[in-house]
Amino acid sequence: MMTTMDPNTLLVYKKLVEAKKQIDEAIAEFQNLSLLSQSKTLPIPVKNDSLEKNDLSSTKMVNGDSDPLKIKMMLDNGDSIAPLNKQSTLLKIIRSSNESLKMNGKIDQIEGSVQDQQLPTKTLKNSRIQDGTITLSLVYSSRNFYVNFDYDKMIDFYKKLNEDYFEMDQKLITLMPYDVIVDRIYAVLNPADESYYRAKVIDFQSADSKVKIILYDYGEEMIFERKNIFRLLPPYDKEPPFAVNCFLNEKWTEDFCAFDSAMLKYLEDGIAMEGKFAAPLLNCKRIPVSIKIELPNKKLDNFTSIDHGVEICDFIAQHKFNYEKFFQLNPIDWEKLSKSFQLLDSNTGFSNSLKMDKAWIVKVDDIDNFLIMSEQSYSKSELNNFITNISHFYDSSYDMMFTDVKPNDLAVIKYQDYFFRALILSENVANENFEIFAFDIGFVGNVKKTEIFHLLDIFSLEKFQPFIFSCRVHKLVPIKENWSSIAITTFKKLCKNAIKINVRGFVGGKLQIEIFNGETSIQTLFVRCRFAKPIE
Numbered sequence: 001m002m003t004t005m006d007p008n009t010l011l012v013y014k015k016l017v018e019a020k021k022q023i024d025e026a027i028a029e030f031q032n033l034s035l036l037s038q039s040k041t042l043p044i045p046v047k048n049d050s051l052e053k054n055d056l057s058s059t060k061m062v063n064g065d066s067d068p069l070k071i072k073m074m075l076d077n078g079d080s081i082a083p084l085n086k087q088s089t090l091l092k093i094i095r096s097s098n099e100s101l102k103m104n105g106k107i108d109q110i111e112g113s114v115q116d117q118q119l120p121t122k123t124l125k126n127s128r129i130q131d132g133t134i135t136l137s138l139v140y141s142s143r144n145f146y147v148n149f150d151y152d153k154m155i156d157f158y159k160k161l162n163e164d165y166f167e168m169d170q171k172l173i174t175l176m177p178y179d180v181i182v183d184r185i186y187a188v189l190n191p192a193d194e195s196y197y198r199a200k201v202i203d204f205q206s207a208d209s210k211v212k213i214i215l216y217d218y219g220e221e222m223i224f225e226r227k228n229i230f231r232l233l234p235p236y237d238k239e240p241p242f243a244v245n246c247f248l249n250e251k252w253t254e255d256f257c258a259f260d261s262a263m264l265k266y267l268e269d270g271i272a273m274e275g276k277f278a279a280p281l282l283n284c285k286r287i288p289v290s291i292k293i294e295l296p297n298k299k300l301d302n303f304t305s306i307d308h309g310v311e312i313c314d315f316i317a318q319h320k321f322n323y324e325k326f327f328q329l330n331p332i333d334w335e336k337l338s339k340s341f342q343l344l345d346s347n348t349g350f351s352n353s354l355k356m357d358k359a360w361i362v363k364v365d366d367i368d369n370f371l372i373m374s375e376q377s378y379s380k381s382e383l384n385n386f387i388t389n390i391s392h393f394y395d396s397s398y399d400m401m402f403t404d405v406k407p408n409d410l411a412v413i414k415y416q417d418y419f420f421r422a423l424i425l426s427e428n429v430a431n432e433n434f435e436i437f438a439f440d441i442g443f444v445g446n447v448k449k450t451e452i453f454h455l456l457d458i459f460s461l462e463k464f465q466p467f468i469f470s471c472r473v474h475k476l477v478p479i480k481e482n483w484s485s486i487a488i489t490t491f492k493k494l495c496k497n498a499i500k501i502n503v504r505g506f507v508g509g510k511l512q513i514e515i516f517n518g519e520t521s522i523q524t525l526f527v528r529c530r531f532a533k534p535i536e
Contacts (some may be wrong), residue, residue, distance in 0.1 A: 131275060133274060137242075141319075142260050142263055143247045143256070145245075147289075153215055164236075173231040179228060182204070186198070186199055186201065189230065190228075192230065201213055205223065210223050214396075246287050246288070247288060250304060252292075252386055253386055258312065261311065265308075273328075282457065283400060295308075319395065321384050327363055338369075339509055340423065341470050341510070358501065359378075360373050362378070367491055370470075371468050371469065372501070372511070372513075373468055386464065402452075405409075413453070415443075415445060433449070434449065439468075442468050471511040473513065474504045474512040475535050476523050477533055486531070489531070494522060501516070
């Protein structure tokens with residue numbers, strides 16, 4: 001009698017069969033490589049149009065030598081194996097563009113199970129970084145751009161890489177699916193121009209076996225089929241990246257839209273600038289740089305001190321933040337908000353250093369629940385500018401992901417295409433997400449783990465206090481159980497403009513404040529009008 005498997009058992013069985021198949025293939029590949037390294041007669045077939053495609057037995061001249069052992073030694077030593085008299089098959093080296101594919105997908109990192117000699121190269125330390133003349137190669141914004149120190153050398157590098165890769169045996173560079181690992185460097189074949197490039201894998205598109213990569217020497221993100229990703233061989237794995245990711249590290253609370261647009265114009269015009277690089281930041285591979293530029297009929301000056309007189313580019317506004325629109329789309333849970341502010345203060349003690357005597361009320365529920373912003377932040381649009389700038393900075397920043405995040409950590413989170421500083425409140429294991437408190441905007445919500453990033457020191461609470469605070473009027477309660485509609489309406493009318501305040505404490509996650517209308521406190525007015533009663 002034949003026994004049938006239940007569906008779950010059958011599924012497990014199929015997975016085991018597939019796993020065994022992959023293990024057998026890996027062992028066979030390893031054995032082949034071992035035999036290859038021991039062989040004293042290693043033919044290296046190269047691409048030749050005069051041969052039939054299936055004729056791989058003939059030994060060809062490589063760099064003027066047909067000795068297979070010498071050819072293998074060339075590979076081991078990192079030398080080129082392209083024929084000296086072969087015309088380049090490189091069709092085109094693409095110039096960087098500002099069209100970046102924005103595709104979201106769950107990261108499906110595959111752990112490597114092969115020997116170190118089979119693993120692709122890790123990220124290289126860039127020895128090119130030096131003060132002096134720089135040229136822009138890709139611009140997302142002034143908070144995220146790439147510079148190139150030696151474009152001509154890069155073109156020569158890619159010409160030679162493509163000559164070698166088109167001439168070598170594909171078996172030397174073909175990878176198994178499990179060889180492709182996130183954060184590793186590979187050679188990729190771009191079908192659009194039939195050229196090879198160096199690229200780092202940053203994500204997997206699991207639905208269709210595609211891989212998101214970033215061109216290692218340009219900075220541009222692209223999507224490739226796995227079949228177009230190959231092993232990166234020496235000497236091409238030794239050269240540091242030609243593109244250096246940078247940002248302007250200043251004035252995070254000011255509007256940089258004009259500087260973003262100026263950078264795009266100078267990228268198109270190929271304008272050279274002078275760059276001075278600062279030390280890298282912890283948990284960040286992007287390099288802070290100060291830039292000076294000499295415009296026609298003007299002296300060399302700081303990039304951010306010049307009126308560049310450029311037209312503002314529309315797409316740079318993709319992260320332009322407006323807190324009023326955000327409040328309209330995201331209702332506030334005032335009880336959660338107060339508890340979250342209390343937890344933030346318990347962890348950081350931010351209220352101890354708070355100093356404020358003038359403010360604007362930006363959101364009102366009632367006299368016990370409203371949000372204020374300092375007069376300076378309001379008048380200079382500091383909150384909107386800060387969120388806009390930090391969003392430009394963290395966009396496409398895969399190296400800053402917070403992989404071991406836990407409750408009570410401070411982090412940066414992505415929500416509705418913006419990036420916010422946040423306190424991690426709790427983890428929901430079942431839903432694979434975290435509850436967070438975005439304290440600069442007074443929002444409590446949930447985000448995926450892949451949307452949580454390290455909070456860098458340049459954005460810390462020591463450097464920037466929360467921009468918004470939850471408040472209640474000090475020592476004032478309604479006549480009845482709840483505040484009357486006329487009391488709330490009167491409160492809103494009295495607080496349409498900047499208000500003078502006196503912070504009397506921080507209790508239950510709320511600033512306890514006195515508010516003055518001229519020389520008279522609102523507490524006195526509300527008691528006199530029988531809207532409220534005082535408490536001792």
